[in-house]
Amino acid sequence: MRRNILQLLSVFFMLSAAPVLAQNSFYQGKTVRIIVGASAGGGYDTYSRTIARHIGKHVPGNPTFAVENMPGAGFLISANHMYKVARPDGLTIGHFIGGLFLQQLLGKPGIEFDARKFEYVGAPGQDNYVLGVAKSTGITSIDQWLSSKTIVKLGGVGAGSATDDIPKVLATAIGLPIQLVSGYKGTADVRLAFNSGEVQGVCNSWESFKATWRKEVDSGEVNVVLQNIPKQHPDLPKIPLAISYAKTDEGKKLIRALVHSVGPTARPYMLPPGTPKDRVQILRRAFMDTMKDPEFLADAKKVKLDINALDGAELERNVHAVFDLDPALVPRAKEILK
Incomplete structure (x- = not known):
């Protein structure tokens, strides 16, 4: 009887540990790229490099995070890359300007993504x-x-x-x-x-x-x-x-x-559509844990970065809200922002 109970407990613990072991085994030894849609030295690049130095320790398996700059066409090259080219495997995170979401709504030529289908990781701040x-x-x-x-x-x-x-x-x-x-x-x-x-x-x-x-x-x-x-x-x-x-x-x-709607979605970090949900959740948790990490906050303070983070779910809601623009304003907005 006792032996049977021990066997059942052993099976229970093995099953309980399986998801954690799977998470650890996936990211262990991997490199996660953060693709920044702007040149080095600007705000988007500075936020990303500061985050990359700290977020790895908050991800099971402690992967390396590396920043890759992909500037061009006002962030559009990187945005389209994240939607069409980047593999949805949890190893590529994008960071481009959220103003492109409004441009999608207004039918900007060259946009080849649907912002509502990205998986959002979070935002380090809300720009003023x-x-x-x-x-x-x-x-x-x-x-x-x-x-x-x-x-x-x-x-x-x-x-x-x-x-x-x-x-x-x-x-x-x-x-x-x-x-x-x-x-x-x-x-x-x-x-x-x-x-x-x-x-x-x-x-x-x-x-x-x-x-x-x-x-x-x-x-x-x-x-x-x-x-x-x-x-x-x-x-x-x-x-x-x-x-x-x-x-x-x-x-x-x-x-x-x-204008007022730009700040809450200005600095999104996102994953390609179709990224496995468990990896989305891992990176969302790691992102918010990083935003509270004393070493990260000290590093951010050194380079004068304001941290007022949004989690992935809240960022996702803000992005979807962009598409609720008053239809009566759409023609005028298209004319102004063409």
Whole structure:
């Protein structure tokens, strides 16, 4: 009798341990690639390299994580790669700008993915987009800029990127006088163009300004003059909100729908459609465990990265919400963001 009980317990423990052993055996000795849709040195790259240094210890089997940059076409090359080429085996994670989700809804040419079919791992932060202009323009406030009607050259990455889409909306909604110079491979390249005088400003997240434009911000070479978010960021109490300059109901609706919606989906990490659900869950848990890891947080602080994480399920809900855009605004949005 006792022998039978011991045999049953042995079988029970073997069955209980099987899923854990399978998880360990799959990732053990493997390398997980994080494909970043921008060039090295920008915010997307910096977040990814910081995460890659720490997330492996939170995945059963402790795989290696390596970052691969795949810039081009305003993040679109990497996004299409994740949907069409990357194997759905849990060994390739993508990171590109969430503004492409709205571009999918609006029918942007070249989009070959359906954002609603990706498996979302999480997001390290929710971006707060602001507009910065060069000291050399002489512009120190948005009121001065609007009244002077000075045309400022803003650097952009491409349609679907906040660097491009937000200024386009602001040009329509508040009459912002800009000339968009687009096609850079990432905000790191925009920064180089800014420092050489090729462009005079950029719409970027405050988080990226603090992390990768620190020298320009601290020296006063770039002045933040406008916040493109629903409420003021604690760091920027005196910088006005874009929506307060919209004079029409349409302008306010456009800013709420096309600008304020960008931040919560700006920095998604995702897996190809069809990735096994157990591996999705492993990576979701590992991602959120990393976001709470003291060593990761200390590392992020060193490079001025803000961490305000969303888990995979919440990020997925936010992405799906993008597709709930008021149908009445779709034709106008297509016209503005073309």
